[in-house]
Amino acid sequence: MKKTLVALAVAAAGMGLTASPALAAASSPLAPTTEAVAVSSPIRGGDGDWCEGCVKKYIKKYKKQLKGDPGKPGKQGKPGKNGKDGKDGVAKPIxxxxxxxxxxxxxxxxxxxxxxxxxxxxxxxxxxxxxxxxxxxxxxxxxxxxxxxxxxxxxxxxxxxxxxxxxxxxxxxxxx
Structure with a gap:
């Protein structure tokens, strides 16, 4: 759950939904930092940890902005099984x-x-x-x-x- 919240927070941070550049740096796994970051923002609790309720609230508020471009179509699925044969008709004499x-x-x-x-x-x-x-x-x-x-x-x-x-x-x- 914590990884999901971090990923969502990273996405939010990537959209500029953070309180400071330090939070964006602290949120990004690609931007390591050696300095301690103590940030309080709408998506972090007062103690600096991720606040699940805060993240959900933010996601709900900015849901449309968090959507990305549509992905590529998936591969064609395997053909389904053949259905059962129907009943034979009764030949009627002319x-x-x-x-x-x-x-x-x-x-x-x-x-x-x-x-x-x-x-x-x-x-x-x-x-x-x-x-x-x-x-x-x-x-x-x-x-x-x-x-x-x-x-x-x-x-x-x-x-x-x-x-x-x-x-x-x-x-x-x-x-x-």
């Missing part, structure tokens, strides 16, 4: 939902949607066609809400040609 067949008459366009059941979201889809001769697909995508798969076709056949039929499907993933 449901394939088949829609109603769509009949496309020659010279006409037609389309439809396949909705996913409640509690699922659409992740993909498409259509199945049997003997489609004259129709082409121009839309195959999720609807704007992400709840169904939409398809649309155009039959470019002429009057008297056969109608084409396609069956849409949606791939639905359970949310929970």
């Amino acid at each position: 449901q394939i939902v088949t829609g109603d067949p769509i009949r496309i008459e020659p010279g006409q366009a037609a389309g439809g949607e396949v909705a996913c059941p409640a509690g699922t979201t659409v992740t993909g889809g498409g259509y199945h066609q049997d003997d489609v001769v004259n129709s082409y697909n121009y839309i195959s995508r999720p609807n704007a809400e992400g709840t169904a798969w939409s398809v649309s076709f155009k039959n470019i056949g002429q009057a008297g040609d056969n109608a084409d039929t396609v069956t849409p499907y949606a791939m639905c993933l359970p949310l929970n």
Whole structure:
């Protein structure tokens, strides 16, 4: 404790917070002196010894002045330990939902949607066609809400040609 008080007093003395040059000389370990110094100051008691309460009072009073410049940043610490692995998720099967067949008459366009059941979201889809001769697909995508798969076709056949039929499907993933 006495060494700490001496160090603080030396710091205070270095800032010119002493009562006399003799006290600064007596406080500094770098300035030895052979003459006896009997000094009474605010940071020494009446008997010349360091007064713990006096030093604390002085430090409190001049705390802002006793702060030095910030030190250099310390070295980077060691990396922490890896955390525990989380629980494995449960793979949920994708449901394939088949829609109603769509009949496309020659010279006409037609389309439809396949909705996913409640509690699922659409992740993909498409259509199945049997003997489609004259129709082409121009839309195959999720609807704007992400709840169904939409398809649309155009039959470019002429009057008297056969109608084409396609069956849409949606791939639905359970949310929970």
